[in-house]
Amino acid sequence: MLDKELRSMIGDVKDGRMDRRAFIKRMAAVGLTAPMANQILAIGGVAMAQSPNPYPPTKRGGGGPLKLLWWQGPTLLNPHFATGTKDQDGSRLFYEPLASWDANGNLNPILAAEIPSVANGGLAADGKSVTWKIKPGVKWHDGKPLTADDFVFTWAYASDAATAAVSISTYADMTVEKVDGLTIRIQFKNPTPFWANAFVGAYGCVIPQHLFAEYKGAKSREAPSNLAPVGTGPYKFVEFKPGDLVRGQINPDYHMPNRPHFDTIEMKGGGDAVSAARAVIQTGEFDFAWNMQVEDDVLLRLEKGGKGKTIYAVGGDIEFIAINFTDPNTEVDGERSSMKTKHPLLSDPAVRQALALLVDRDAIRKAIYGRAGRATANYLNGPEKFVSKNTSWEFNIDKASKMLEDAGWKAGADGIREKGGKKLKLLYQTSINGPRQKTQAIVKQACQKAGIEVELKSVVASVFFSSDVANPDTYSKFYSDIEEFQIPMTQPDPALHMRRYISANVATKENKWQGQNFPRYVNKDYDAAIAAAETETDPVKRAALYIKCNDLLWKDTVFIPVLHRLKVEAASNTLRPAISGWANETDNIQDWYREA
C-alpha cells in the first residue's frame, strides 16, 4: 500500500470522513489486520478504540470461586523478578500495569485513565516521549492511594542494576518523571516507535513505593512484600505456597465497575499438562488450565462429552529449525562453532535450501500439532502488519535432490551424497519433548530419501535452555549442525524478536554464549535494516523494514520455520476467560466471568 494513500486514509478517519471500522476493514483487505491497523491509527494521531465491552455481569462478585490450574505453579510473586510466564501470571493477579493487550492487539487501559495518542497529547510527535494519565481514585490493597510517585519508583527500582530485576531492559533506556500527582512522562533517548512497553503487560506492573522503598537495589531480596504482594488488582492476596498454591479474594474497592466477577481465586501448581487438561476438560475439577502442551488427539479425545474445551489464542510464537553457519566440529581457541570457521556443508546455500524443501510442514501439523499450529514460511508471523507476503514454502523431495545434484553433491555408494570428500551428514538436536522428537523423525525420513544422513540428538530441556557456560549441550552454544525449538514472541511488536539476529549479538565464548544470535548469522543488510527500524517512527516504513528482515532470514535460509504456534488453553464450558495471544493468560483477569 502506498504511503500517501495510507496517510490520506488516516486523515479521513481523523476528520470523521471514514469510521475506524471501515479503516480497519480496508487495512485487512491489503493484509494488515486489526491489531496493527490500530497501532497505525494511534501513531497516525487517532486515539485507539476502547475495545467493546463484552463483560455482562452487572455487579461485583457473586461468581463464586475461580480455580486455575497451572502445571508449573508460580514460584515467586514479584513481577520484576518473574523468571517465566508462570511467575508473571501469578503476580498479575494482584499487581496491575497501566494497560494490557487484548486479543485484537488493542491496548486496554487498566490503571491508565486513557490510552496516549497524538490527539490527546499523550504521544509526542517526535516519538521521544509518552505521557500517561493515571486513573484517579485507585487504591492499593492496604488503602494507600496510587500516585505518579509509585510509577517513578517502579522505574527506578527496576532499572537499578543492583535490584537484579528481570524487567531491567524494559526500563533501563528511558527516564520516567512525574508531571503531576496523576501524570507521568516517559522520555526516550531516541525516537521509539514501540512506545507501549514500559508499564504495559507482563513487566509493566507497578509496585507500591511505600512498601518497597527500603528494598531497592542490593536489598531487593529481603522485601517482605516479595512473598505477600500488595497491589491494586482485582484480587487481594491471601496465601502463597511457592510452586503449589496462590490464593486471593475479591478486592471490594476495585477500580473498575462490576469487576471482578469471582469471589475468590485460586491458582494451583504442579503435575503435568495432560492431567491438567483432564482436570479441566474431562472431570471439570478446575475451571481453567494454562499452556496445554498436549498432542491434539489427546485433547480431542478428552473433549468428547467432557465438561470443558480447548481455546486458542493467536500470537507470534514460532517453532523452527535453525541452521548453524559455523563449524561445530572444529575447535578454534577452545571454542567450537567459532566465528572464525565456516560450516563445511551448510555454508552452501543449495544445502540449506534443499533442507528447507525437506520439512513437511503440513504432515507435521496434521500428525502432531493439530489445531495448535499453522504452517508458515516466515520467521515473523505477527502481528499481521509485519507478516511478509513475499515468502513461500513447499515440501518437495525431488526438487531438493535435484538442487543438491546440481550443486555437485553426488550420491556415494552408501546412498549419502558427498562433494569434495565431505559427506552430507548432519547432527540435528532439540530438547526432549514428544512433538519435537516426532518432528525430528519426520524430517530425518525425508532427508534420507534425498541422500542426507541425519543423526538425531535430544537434550533434556533444563539443560538445553540453560545459560550454563560449562555445558556443551545448550541451544546457544549450538554444537550441532541444525537444531529445533520454539521462540515465544513476548509482545505485539517485532523489535525484540528480530533484534536477536544482528551480528553484534552472535553467541560466542567471549560473551559467555549469552548473545542471542545462535545461528551465527551475519548480514550487513540485516543489521542496517534493524538499526533503521529501531528509530523509524513512520509505522508503514517501519513495518517494511521488519518485513525486509524476515525476508532476508528466509532468503538466506537461516531458519526453516516449522509452525506458527498458537497458545492453547483449557477452559470449562461455562467460563468466559479473556485471553490474548499478545499477553499473559491472566493479563485481563478482571474481565473473566462465568456464564450462568
Added chain:
Amino acid sequence: MSQYVLRRLLIAIPSLLGISLVLFVVLALAPGDPFSDLATNPNVPPEVALALRAKFGLDDPVYLRYLHWLSAMAHGDWGFSFVSRMDVDQLILQRLPTTLYVIGSAQLLALLVAIPVGVYAATKPYSLFDQIANTLAFVGFSLPTFFTGILFILIFSVRLDWLPFVYSTDIDATGIRWVLEMIRQAIMPVMVLGLFQAASMTRFVRSAMLDVIRLDYVTTARAKGLGQAKVIVKHVMRNAMIPVVTLIALQMPAVFGGAIVTEQIFRIPGIGSLLISSILANDTPVVMAVTFVFACLVVLFNLIADVLYGWLDPRISFR
C-alpha cells in the same frame, strides 16, 4: 546406653560432613543453571543473568561455595531458593505437614496390612490364605505406583467421579467437613502408596516369621502347652520383628522425604514434589537442603533401629 548413643552421634558428625561434601560437589558439577529461563528471554539482557549469577555466588569456586554453605548451615541458615528468592527452611516447613500426613498415613496403612497378613500367612504356610496373600503381594509390588496411580484416577475420578485427583492444601470448608475432605482427597494417594509398600513388607514379615517359627524354642513353648496366640505373639513375633524393625526404621526417612512419583501424579505439594521441581529448575540450595535433611534422617533412624534391637533382644549389648 546413653554413652553409646552419644558416641554414635559423635561418629555421625564426620559422616554427615562427608555426605554434605559429596552432595555439594555433585550438585556443583551437575549441568544446568537456575537462570535458564532468563537466557531464552529476549527482554532480559545477558548482564542481568550474569549479575544474578555473581550476586548469588554461582561463579565462585566450588570449595569456597561449600565452605560458605557449611558456615551458614552451622549458624542455622539454610540459604535461600534461587527460584523463589525465599528462605529454604520456610519452603520445607510449608511442605512438611502435607508430606507427613499423606506419606505417613500410607506407611501406617502398609504396617496395618503387612504385619497381621504376614504373621497370619506365616502361621499357616501354603494354606489358601497364604497363597492368596502371596499372589496379591507379588502383583502389588510388581505394579509401579505411576501405573496404579493413573489407573485409580481413571477409575475413581474419571469414570466413577467419586474422588478428586488434584490434592488441594486449601480446602474451602471448616470443622467436620474439612476433615472429611482431607480424608477424601488423601484416599487415592494413600492407597496407591500404602498398598505398594504393604506388598513388599508382607513378604518380608512372612519370611522373618517363618525363620523363627521353626526354631526349637518355639516347639518347646508349644510342648509346654502354651496357647497358639501366646506362642506367636510373645515368642515368635518378638524375635521375628528384629529385621522388620530395621526395614521400617530405614523407611522412616522416606516418610519425611515424600514419594516423588506419587506426589507428582496427585499434585501433592510435599517434599518430594519440591525436590523434583527444584532439581528441574536447578535450584541447588533447595536440592542441597532436602537431600541433606534426608541424609541426617537416615543416620538418625539407623541409630534408633540399633537402640530398638537391644530392647527387642536383650542379648544385643550396647558397646
